[in-house]
Amino acid sequence: MEETIGVTSAAQIPKQRGEALPDTAVRYAEERHWDVFPGTWMESHDGVPRCSCGERECASPGAHPAREDWATQATGSATVARRLWSKQPTASILLPTGRTFDAIDVPETAGFLALARMERMELTLGPVTCTPDRRMQFFVLPGAAAKVPDLIRRMGWPPASLDLVARGEGAYVEAPPTRFGTQGAAQWACRPTPANRWLPDAEELISPLSYACGREPRKG
Numbered sequence: 001m002e003e004t005i006g007v008t009s010a011a012q013i014p015k016q017r018g019e020a021l022p023d024t025a026v027r028y029a030e031e032r033h034w035d036v037f038p039g040t041w042m043e044s045h046d047g048v049p050r051c052s053c054g055e056r057e058c059a060s061p062g063a064h065p066a067r068e069d070w071a072t073q074a075t076g077s078a079t080v081a082r083r084l085w086s087k088q089p090t091a092s093i094l095l096p097t098g099r100t101f102d103a104i105d106v107p108e109t110a111g112f113l114a115l116a117r118m119e120r121m122e123l124t125l126g127p128v129t130c131t132p133d134r135r136m137q138f139f140v141l142p143g144a145a146a147k148v149p150d151l152i153r154r155m156g157w158p159p160a161s162l163d164l165v166a167r168g169e170g171a172y173v174e175a176p177p178t179r180f181g182t183q184g185a186a187q188w189a190c191r192p193t194p195a196n197r198w199l200p201d202a203e204e205l206i207s208p209l210s211y212a213c214g215r216e217p218r219k220g
Helices: 021-032 078-087 108-121 144-154 202-214
Strands: 042-045 048-051 093-096 102-107 128-131 135-140 165-167 172-174 187-190
Touching: 021 078, 021 093, 102 108, 102 144, 102 202, 108 128, 108 135, 108 187, 108 202, 128 172, 135 202, 144 165, 144 202
Parallel strands: none
Antiparallel strands: 042 048, 093 172, 102 135, 102 165, 128 135, 128 187
């Protein structure tokens, strides 16, 4: 896993490492055929890092949609993506779910436990992201959001008892290397590769994910 950059002593906005955000957004659209759209970004106000949305207490600084109609802005065209990021090269990269993939969102500790179990079960995985707010998102075939609650019930779990959420239509995931303010950047726990271009169905992953989440009481 790539290094996550922590808060600097001067509370400055950390510089992006690796590939530039515009190039990465274009690559997601061009190589993976994912829809992408630019979100907010970090700005410096009197030396204090702040989300471009202007909210002092923004819950996801620099890592959420910049417009209410973001779903209409999302594009699978590499050409359009390059044009969108040319207007704001430091904008976060957000991927709408419910189109080419859904995402099963779980706590980081449960996610890594499930990953270890999936490896032992020799399950085929899609890409998996890990975010600085200690969450993991497992990419699965579209339609997961509609059927995951019932799948969990069949396994004997009340869906509300597990800290497991399927993101589908109307939701999104923060794509690496999007930064969450000064907390760090989204990273790949399992990178997109030619081998995982074909995504698993939610039914294939729900057992180890539910088991792992069931070991932890749901917070909140």
